[in-house]
Amino acid sequence: MEHRPTLGLFRVILALVGSNRRRWKYQRLVAAFFFAHTKMIVKMSRQTGKTFLASVLVALYVLCGETVIIAFPTLKQGKRLLLGESHKRLVQLQRFFPSLLRFKVDNQEQILCANGGGVIVLTTHKDAKSREGYSASLIVIDESHRAHKDIFDELFPVTFAQEHDVKVLLLGIGGYRNSLIHAMRRRGFTVFSLDGERIAQVFPPYLHSLKEARESLTEDGYRSQIMCEDVLSGEKYIFDTIPTDLSIEKIRPCPYAGIDVGWSGDETVVTIMHAYPKGKIIIDYMTCRGAFKDQANQIIEFLRAHHVPEPYTMIEKNGIGIGLIERMLDHSENYNFMDIDKNSKRWLVEEARRMVRDGELAVTPEFYRDELQGLVMTTKDDGTIGYEHSDYLSSLLMTVANFVYA
Numbered sequence: 571m572e573h574r575p576t577l578g579l580f581r582v583i584l585a586l587v588g589s590n591r592r593r594w595k596y597q598r599l600v601a602a603f604f605f606a607h608t609k610m611i612v613k614m615s616r617q618t619g620k621t622f623l624a625s626v627l628v629a630l631y632v633l634c635g636e637t638v639i640i641a642f643p644t645l646k647q648g649k650r651l652l653l654g655e656s657h658k659r660l661v662q663l664q665r666f667f668p669s670l671l672r673f674k675v676d677n678q679e680q681i682l683c684a685n686g687g688g689v690i691v692l693t694t695h696k697d698a699k700s701r702e703g704y705s706a707s708l709i710v711i712d713e714s715h716r717a718h719k720d721i722f723d724e725l726f727p728v729t730f731a732q733e734h735d736v737k738v739l740l741l742g743i744g745g746y747r748n749s750l751i752h753a754m755r756r757r758g759f760t761v762f763s764l765d766g767e768r769i770a771q772v773f774p775p776y777l778h779s780l781k782e783a784r785e786s787l788t789e790d791g792y793r794s795q796i797m798c799e800d801v802l803s804g805e806k807y808i809f810d811t812i813p814t815d816l817s818i819e820k821i822r823p824c825p826y827a828g829i830d831v832g833w834s835g836d837e838t839v840v841t842i843m844h845a846y847p848k849g850k851i852i853i854d855y856m857t858c859r860g861a862f863k864d865q866a867n868q869i870i871e872f873l874r875a876h877h878v879p880e881p882y883t884m885i886e887k888n889g890i891g892i893g894l895i896e897r898m899l900d901h902s903e904n905y906n907f908m909d910i911d912k913n914s915k916r917w918l919v920e921e922a923r924r925m926v927r928d929g930e931l932a933v934t935p936e937f938y939r940d941e942l943q944g945l946v947m948t949t950k951d952d953g954t955i956g957y958e959h960s961d962y963l964s965s966l967l968m969t970v971a972n973f974v975y976a
């Protein structure tokens with residue numbers, strides 16, 4: 571019999587691993603939130619069971635035969651607490667499901683159980699190539715408030731762009747910069763925040779922790795660690811390239827998309843961008859390859875998930891691209907496409923560089939920005955100037971074309 575991870579099954583597992591029932595008064599909110607969302611940030615104060623709850627969720631997924639990725643995005647690789655806790659939960663459950671949960675592999679990199687479920691540990695030691703083959707139903711990043719920008723970006727292609735159906739759970743205390751929350755919201759993340767004083771109201775033993783925290787923490791420490799507030803610490807957390815004074819009011823309520831169609835074997839790249847009064851910001855991207863029909867379906871699904879209106883989707887029309895455009899026009903006649911020659915492309919590159927320089931365009935995924943800054947200019951025999959650029963940049967340029975030519 572096959573089981574899906576559900577809230578009901580989660581409660582059964584909680585009981586089996588001896589969960590403290592009094593904590594359910596507030597932890598049930600987190601559980602309900604988890605099962606109702608796909609991409610989420612949980613901010614909850616210190617020592618309230620974030621890691622514990624995550625370890626039970628991991629064990630539940632493994633019991634259901636699913637693969638979970640536990641990612642460690644911090645510079646310090648020592649924090650493997652969640653892996654250790656999840657291991658403990660699985661050992662506890664082995665008493666009840668000995669044949670399903672028998673370990674076939676059990677080390678610091680991976681746990682694999684007899685039922686096919688397991689945990690993969692993703693560290694920054696693994697290069698991007700070696701991560702490509704993984705697919706999981708749940709990705710958990712504990713202590714994500716410590717996430718360093720560079721490493722988080724490195725994990726993005728795996729954790730956020732390509733796997734649309736996968737659940738992503740980021741757990742942490744406060745201290746996120748506002749920009750991170752905003753950035754994650756634009757990526758489709760929902761934030762859940764439960765502060766320590768509210769927890770103490772329904773779970774009085776926590777009053778003791780509150781008292782200790784007041785005595786030992788600074789004012790800012792208390793605000794971020796207990797009240798889960800966004801306290802600017804001056805440290806460079808992720809998404810520091812996005813201006814923090816960004817108004818949440820968008821110029822246009824919906825995003826733009828640009829598509830660079832891959833030539834045979836190459837990837838097609840889709841970039842999505844929002845326009846704010848202080849600038850335009852890349853919010854997500856995806857890549858795909860293979861038959862145009864499948865690509866069109868994947869792209870349309872991605873655009874719909876981000877609520878991109880069809881006319882704000884700009885597809886580069888070149889020789890081979892027409893195949894994809896035709897497939898997309900089968901779905902709707904409103905998609906926009908444009909035949910773009912070398913001159914207009916060069917002009918778009920220059921316009922995009924100017925926008926980045928003047929702070930009108932925030933290019934968060936590091937590699938897009940590096941591309942724009944490190945462009946190699948080429949001069950042809952006939953004297954025309956061009957730029958060597960990647961598919962990612964091409965797709966960004968199509969997004970830019972959307973409002974430059976609008």
Ligand SMILES: Nc1ncnc2c1ncn2[C@@H]1O[C@H](COP(=O)(O)OP(=O)(O)OP(=O)(O)O)[C@@H](O)[C@H]1O
Nearest residue numbers: 588589590593597615616617618619620621622623
């Ligand atoms: N439902 C529960 N049943 C039993 N013990 C629990 C429960 N929730 C939390 N605990 C216990 O409370 C303590 C703190 O939990 P945990 O480490 O998961 O909190 P945390 O929010 O991750 O803390 P931190 O902010 O320090 O990372 C641990 O000893 C954990 O085992």
Ligand SMILES: [Mg+2]
Nearest residue numbers: 620621622712
């Ligand atoms: Mg923890």
